[in-house]
Amino acid sequence: MTELQDGRGDNDVLDVAIIGAGPAGLTAGLYAARSGLSCAMFERLTPGGQLATTEHLENYPGFIQSTSGFELTMIMHEQATAFGARTIGEEVMAVDLAAVPKRITTAFGAYEAKAVIVATGSRPAKLELPMEPELEGRGVSYCATCDGNFYRGKDVVVVGGGDTAAADAIYLARICRKVYLVHRRDALRATAIYHQRLQELENLEFVWDSEVVNYLAEDGKVGGVRVRGVKDGAERDIAASGVFIAIGMRPNTEFLEGQLPLDEVGYVMADERGATEVAGVFAAGDVRTKVLRQAVTAVSDGAVCADEIAEFLS
Amino acid sequence: MSEVISSADFQSKVLDADKPVLVDFFATWCGPCRMLAPVLDEVAGEVAGRAYVYKVDIDQSPDLAGKYGVSSVPTLIAFENGQIKKQTLGAQPKQNLLAMLG
Structure with a gap:
C-alpha cells in the first residue's frame, strides 16, 4: 500500500526485506524494527496470510474464546508498523540472493536489502x-x-x-x-x-x-x-x-527456484535458527521445513529469524 | 472504498458504462474478500478516469450472483461494452487486477 512507503528513497538499501506478511513475516517485522533495523514487509495482498482467512482461531495462546484470525493479524500488522516496519503492497516476482546487496524484484519495482527473510507461506494443494x-x-x-x-x-x-x-x-x-x-x-x-x-x-x-x-x-x-x-x-x-x-498445502516458493535449496515438496530448507545455506537469507513460517505448521510456530520463527539477522548484520 | 452497487444500478453502471469495469463479487463473511478489499481500492484509485471498479455484495444481490454463475467468492469479472472480458476466482494481487482492465 503506497501510503505506507512515505519518506522512503528508492535507492535506500534495506537492512532486511521480509517477503510475505503473514504471522511469520509480521512478527519478523516487529522484532527487526525493535532491533533498530530498517525493514520492509512485501505483501501481495492485505497483510495476514492464511491466518487472516481463519474464521475461528481456538488454539492461539491468550485467547480463551475463539478469535478471528483476521482481527488478530490486523493487530499484528498495526503493532509491527507502530515500531517502524514498512509494508510494501507489491508481489515479489524474483530475487537475486547471491548479489550484494540482495535484489528483490516486485511486480512494480526493484529493491535492495542486506538480508532477506522468506515468509511466503503456503496454499492449498x-x-x-x-x-x-x-x-x-x-x-x-x-x-x-x-x-x-x-x-x-x-x-x-x-x-x-x-x-x-x-x-x-x-x-x-x-x-x-x-x-x-x-x-x-x-x-x-x-x-x-x-x-x-x-x-x-x-x-x-x-x-x-x-x-x-x-x-x-x-x-x-x-x-x-x-x-x-x-x-x-x-x-x-x-x-x-x-x-x-483439504488435502494439505504446497509452499509458495516457485520464485525461489535456483536461488535457495528446497526440499522435494518445495519447502525452503532451513535450520533451527531459520538460516538457509545462503548467508543472510532466512526462512520463517509455513514456507520452511519444519514439524508443526501453525500460527504459533510461525510467529516464533519470525522472532528467531529477526534476531539472527540483527546478529548477522552487527 | 470502492462503491457497492445493487441490481438496480448494474445496467447503467456496468453494462452501459463508457469505460472498462471491474466488478468484485464478494461477501462480508469471506476472509479472502477482506484480504482483497484494500488492493481493489488501491487499483480503483489508480485507474480512476479510464476504468470503473465496483463491488457486488452477493447476499444483497443474489440475482446478480446467480446471473453470472458466481459460486465462489471473491469472483472478479471485467466487463467491456456490456460483455464479460475476463473472469478470475480468489483474491488477486494488484498487477493481476490491473491486467484484467487491460
Whole structure:
C-alpha cells in the first residue's frame, strides 16, 4: 500500500526485506524494527496470510474464546508498523540472493536489502485431476467458509483427513444436507478434539480408505466425484454439488527456484535458527521445513529469524 | 472504498458504462474478500478516469450472483461494452487486477 512507503528513497538499501506478511513475516517485522533495523514487509495482498482467512482461531495462546484470525493479524500488522516496519503492497516476482546487496524484484519495482527473510507461506494443494481448473468456482472449492453458503441444503464432499478437512466438514454439516468425508486412510490425522465433534454429526458419512479419482461434471458444474477404494479398488460414485479439497498445502516458493535449496515438496530448507545455506537469507513460517505448521510456530520463527539477522548484520 | 452497487444500478453502471469495469463479487463473511478489499481500492484509485471498479455484495444481490454463475467468492469479472472480458476466482494481487482492465 503506497501510503505506507512515505519518506522512503528508492535507492535506500534495506537492512532486511521480509517477503510475505503473514504471522511469520509480521512478527519478523516487529522484532527487526525493535532491533533498530530498517525493514520492509512485501505483501501481495492485505497483510495476514492464511491466518487472516481463519474464521475461528481456538488454539492461539491468550485467547480463551475463539478469535478471528483476521482481527488478530490486523493487530499484528498495526503493532509491527507502530515500531517502524514498512509494508510494501507489491508481489515479489524474483530475487537475486547471491548479489550484494540482495535484489528483490516486485511486480512494480526493484529493491535492495542486506538480508532477506522468506515468509511466503503456503496454499492449498489441488487434487490435480482432469477438469479441475474448469470446475474451480463451479463446485470445486478450497475454502469451506468462503463458499459453503453456496451449497446450503445440498450434498457436498470434503476430501482430506487433517485438521482443515475436519473443521471444513464440521462447518459444512451445519449448512449442508449431507457431508461425505473422503479420506485415503482408515483414521483421521486431525487433532483429537475434532474426532468427537465429527462423530456427533448426524449428516456426516465417513468414506474411509478412498481416493477421489475423477470429478463427475454436469452442465459444466460439479455433479459429484468418483472414489476408488485404496485397499479393494472398488469404485463408487457420490452425487454432490460441491467438493471441498483439504488435502494439505504446497509452499509458495516457485520464485525461489535456483536461488535457495528446497526440499522435494518445495519447502525452503532451513535450520533451527531459520538460516538457509545462503548467508543472510532466512526462512520463517509455513514456507520452511519444519514439524508443526501453525500460527504459533510461525510467529516464533519470525522472532528467531529477526534476531539472527540483527546478529548477522552487527 | 470502492462503491457497492445493487441490481438496480448494474445496467447503467456496468453494462452501459463508457469505460472498462471491474466488478468484485464478494461477501462480508469471506476472509479472502477482506484480504482483497484494500488492493481493489488501491487499483480503483489508480485507474480512476479510464476504468470503473465496483463491488457486488452477493447476499444483497443474489440475482446478480446467480446471473453470472458466481459460486465462489471473491469472483472478479471485467466487463467491456456490456460483455464479460475476463473472469478470475480468489483474491488477486494488484498487477493481476490491473491486467484484467487491460
